[in-house]
Amino acid sequence: MTRIFAVGASVLAMTFASVTAAETWTLDGDASRIAYGSIKKDKVGEVNSFSGLSGTVDATGAANITIDLATLETNIDIRNERMLEHVFRGAGEAQLAAQLDMDDVKGLGVGEMAVVDVEGALSLLGVSTELDLEMLVVRLAEDRVMAVSNDMVFVGTEELGVDAGIDKLMEIAKLPGITRTAPVTLRLVFTTDGQAAAAPAAAAAVQTAAVTGDxxxxxxxxxxxxxxxxxxxxxxxxxxxxxxxxxxxxxxxxxxxxxxxxxxxxxxxxxxxxxxxxxxxxxxxxxxxxxxxxxxxxxxxxxxxxxxxxxx
Ligand code: HEC
Structure with missing residues (x-):
């Protein structure tokens, strides 16, 4: 499920880049969020979310977003731990990569919005999944853009390679069923200082920051x-x-x-x-x-x- 989210984030990042092709955009982690829904026993719906998002969109429209999986919030501690252990298998983070089509959003003025289709790839533990997203992009200010999912995006757990982990959760929690497709929503806010920053440096910063552990x-x-x-x-x-x-x-x-x-x-x-x-x-x-x-x-x-x- 994490992977799913990550992909969505990538897409958004791309969108922002399209707004102003020459600039580098940085994800505002505090203002951004990715969530997914999970339904167990056919009728109990729950929302899980990730708050630890970071990333950039460079001047060429290449978006890279890192999702810190440890920031998963399911509202139950033991469930957070089980998800990290069995579904995300200690991955630490998931990465979203996407290439933005600049023409879609170019010229979006402050207060204007546009619906943009973005394709992204989410990778987790070496498995990459493609995602098609429809995002509503709003220019909040000259230097601030928000992209939210326009519709829910459904992501299958099988293609994400996390089915075995879900089986394990069902077994541990003695649940008869957990749905194998998850609706995902995204809110991504990006800011820019108008500079075309060096993309490799930004990527390196993300990688170093992502290392957690004892x-x-x-x-x-x-x-x-x-x-x-x-x-x-x-x-x-x-x-x-x-x-x-x-x-x-x-x-x-x-x-x-x-x-x-x-x-x-x-x-x-x-x-x-x-x-x-x-x-x-x-x-x-x-x-x-x-x-x-x-x-x-x-x-x-x-x-x-x-x-x-x-x-x-
Ligand atoms: C028995 C010897 C041996 C042990 C034990 C071993 N490695 Fe390696 N490691 C190698 C060899 C040989 C290579 C080069 C592999 C190749 O060229 O295919 C390598 C390559 C690597 C690389 C890639 C390095 C690069 O420059 O591309 C990493 C990372 C790595 N090992 C990490 C580890 C870690 C961490 C451990 C312990 C958990 C470990 N290795 C245990 C022999 C070992």
């Missing part, structure tokens, strides 16, 4: 990696050094002999790709020569990433 616990987990990896620049062992690995392109350490699978993968290591890789290295990247079975517990991955990030 550094101390992560240091212990890192013992499993130590035999092959050092965190100091230039110190390669059986594996490449991991200094600065978050935000780095896979296979980029000079002088380390990577597998073809790794050096040709084009993967950029962020919380999401690292989580997917470390869960099952050989499944995520067929042909990798990292001889490591993977970390089963999502919290181990979250923590080890926090540790790696703290050492960079």
């Amino acid at each position: 550094v101390k616990a992560g240091k212990k987990v890192f013992r499993k990696c130590k035999a092959c990896h050092k965190l100091e620049e230039g110190k390669n062992g059986a594996g490449p050094h991991l200094a600065g690995v978050i935000g780095r392109t896979a296979g980029a350490v000079d002088g380390f002999k990577y597998s073809k699978a790794m050096s040709g993968s084009g993967i950029v290591w962020d919380t999401e790709t690292l989580t997917a890789f470390l869960t099952k290295p050989k499944k995520y990247l067929k042909g990798t020569k990292m001889a490591f079975g993977g970390l089963k517990k999502p919290e181990d991955i979250e923590n080890v990433l926090a540790y790696i990030a703290s050492e960079q």
